Amino acid sequence: MNEESTAKKGIRGLPAALRGGLGRIFGPMARWVRRHKKSFAALIVLAAAGSFLGWRFLAAGRGAAGGGAPAFVRTTVLQKTSLENSISATGTVGSAEVSNVTTQLKYTVKEVKVQVGDTVQEGDVICTLDTSEIEKQLQKAKEALAENIEKAQASYDKALAAYNSAYDKASAAEAAYNSAAAACNNAASAFENAKNTVLALQSAYDAAAAAAQAAAGDVAAKLDAYTAAVAAAGGDLSAPAVVSAAQALSAACSAYNGTTFTAGGTVDTAAQSGGLAASAQQALSALNSGKELCGYAALEQALNSAAAAKEQARTQLDTLESQFTSAKEQLTSAETALKDSKSSDTLEELQDQLEECTLKAGSAGTVTALNATVGSAVTDSIVATIQNVGRLKISFSVEEYDIPNVAVGLPVNITSDATGDTVIHGTVTQVSKTASSGQNSSGGFACEATVDDQDTGLLVGMNAKLNIILSTTDNVFVVPIDAVGADENGGSVVYVKTGGSGADAVFEPVPVTTGAENDYYIEISGDGLEEGMEVRSSADADEARVNTGGSGTGGGAVDMGGFAVAGGAMAAPDVGGGGGAPGGGGGPMGG
Structure with missing residues (x-):
């Protein structure tokens, strides 16, 4: 060697x-x-x-x-x-797509359709719960709903009939009022024509009556003066002042009604053979003749009657319109009650619960946890966990002196004991800017990287080594x-x-x-x-x-x-x- x-x-x-x-x-x-x-x-x-x-x-x-x-x-x-x-x-390797099948219902599990390790698609049934109790409650809720609808329908029908009746009466009263108003307008027009016809005669009479009234006043004044003169002369009718006063009184009487007055005589205010009083009487006769000729009095009476009839029709219309408004409000209320009676929060809630008794997968993936046993009540709100093992992520921690350099999007080389020296590629997808805390925390900053390669041999739960480039x-x-x-x-x-x-x-x-x-x-x-x-x-x-x-x-x-x-x-x-x-x-x- x-x-x-x-x-x-x-x-x-x-x-x-x-x-x-x-x-x-x-x-x-x-x-x-x-x-x-x-x-x-x-x-x-x-x-x-x-x-x-x-x-x-x-x-x-x-x-x-x-x-x-x-x-x-x-x-x-x-x-x-x-x-x-x-x-x-x-x-640690985990799934990038995790969904939980959850329920808040505590009913007994009736059937379990999957096992841990099974592959499911979104919408697949995971398990079903016993619905017998819900179905009993549903039946009672439906019966109560039908009874409420029946009562509300009866109230609505009654309100509708009252509304229709009030509507008909109000419509008739409106027609009657319109007719009375038209008659009143016609009577007023006819009376106005007659009034215009005698207007000149009325004016002439008014002037003559005013002149006669003034002359009568003058007679009264002159009579008072004469009486005073006689008293002053000690009853001597030949006294000049008495004679003068008598002459002035005679002239006033002549102007008023054509009579004369002599000292010691009496004043005749009733005689109307001449003077202003006779002229006023003649003007009044002419006015009355004109009114009679055009039917003035009858037209005036007709107008008064038509006006009274119109006012009565108006009062009746107001009363019936008020009754119609009340009937309309009652009908609207009855219609709302009928509409509301056709739905029930309790029934909808029970129907939702019935649907929720069939628990389905919210996403495609592999069943990695299952907390459901046939015949036992659901004890955990998370009945099943589904993870997409084809999309993996790795959760890791970075120390505080390195975290400023780590950013989303950086490439990552991944290896593990299970996969040997093969370098698996990934990408940083999440970087926490808050340090982890807690008894089991290392105090670093939590990060995540997705695994970009397919068929890597990595499995959920494995430990992995990362090299963040x-x-x-x-x-x-x-x-x-x-x-x-x-x-x-x-x-x-x-x-x-x-x-x-x-x-x-x-x-x-x-x-x-x-x-x-x-x-x-x-x-x-x-x-x-x-x-x-x-x-x-x-x-x-x-x-x-x-x-x-x-x-x-x-x-x-x-x-x-x-x-x-x-x-x-x-x-x-x-x-x-x-x-x-x-x-x-x-x-x-x-x-």
Whole structure:
């Protein structure tokens, strides 16, 4: 067995459980150091861990070789590869489409149509419940509904008859009122014509009556003056004042009714042989004759009667219209009651319950849980769980220092113990921005990724490893981050092997430009770089030197807590933690 094959066995020759345990110790530690590479405390922790693991495995190597402690310098062979910046996590496989068949009913299960593991389609019957009790309640509810409908129909029919009667009466009263109004209008028109006919005679009479009235007043005034004059003269009718007053009174009597007055005589106001009183009497006779000729009095009486009949018809119409409005409201109320009587909340609820006694699948998939037993009452509201095993997701948690870099849509490489080294592709679909809490929580941030590939071999409930790809840089030279140092001007350099071997190897600085990096590796470029060159894996010569514990001067390999050194080339750590190996997420460089 040569030195190279012995070295390649290294830690990888140990049982997988022990390798995994060491990887879980050393990998996160190295990852933390990369994120806090300026921290002195981190360097101490990493050095202590490396010393411990190196002592464990190198001591074993020395015991096996039984010789001295030759040394060689760890190097990385330059070759074009891909650099991935990624975050590793573990999670549990679940279905991306899960539906529960639920019920709040507590009836006895009558029949179960499926078993766990069966494939169902949306709408397939999962189980049925005993409906005998619901059907009894339904029958009673239907009978009560029919009785209510019958009563409501009777009330409606009565209200409809009352409405029709009130409508007919109101219509007749409206017709009667319209007729009375028309008759009143006709009588008013006829009376107005007669009134216009005697209008001139009425005016003449009014003027004559006013003049006669004024003359009668003048007679009365002059009589008072005469009586006063006689009294003043002591009854001497020949006194001049008495004679003058008598003459004025005689003139007033003559103007009024054509009579004369002599001193000591009497005034005759009844005589109407002439004067204004006779003229007024003649005008009144003419007016009455005109009214009689045109039927004025009869027309006036007809108008008064027609107006009274119209008012009576209006009162009757108002009364019947009020009764009609009341009948209409009662009919509307009865119609609403009849409509409402034809539905029952209780009946609808029971019918819904009857339908719910047939529990159906809400989606297509595989029955993964079933809580229904024939003859037993339903005790769990979730009767069955259906999962689409063809659409899978993985639930996982991301630590707080990584969560800012994780976003929906990032690609994910998935592996599992059950599926071996096959890389299954997925996509981040959910990222929580709130840390998990609770007794069983790790305190990380819950995330989900869907499985994009089909027929992956993953099953619900399996554990899976995820590599969340943050970025990928293709066809570049990459070296361990520690391989990049600084020259006296602060520029970046790597140390390229120019001669010698083992501990006597000679390295010269070559200027480089750095690019993308992950937790372990960094991209370099420069005119002085060529494929196949050996670059010292640490810019610090002492840190790059390794004692193999066996005979020989180099070319061997030793696995130190996840760093696989094979043939003098530095490979990526073989555990998760923020960045896979160039070209493959954790494999050796170039492999």
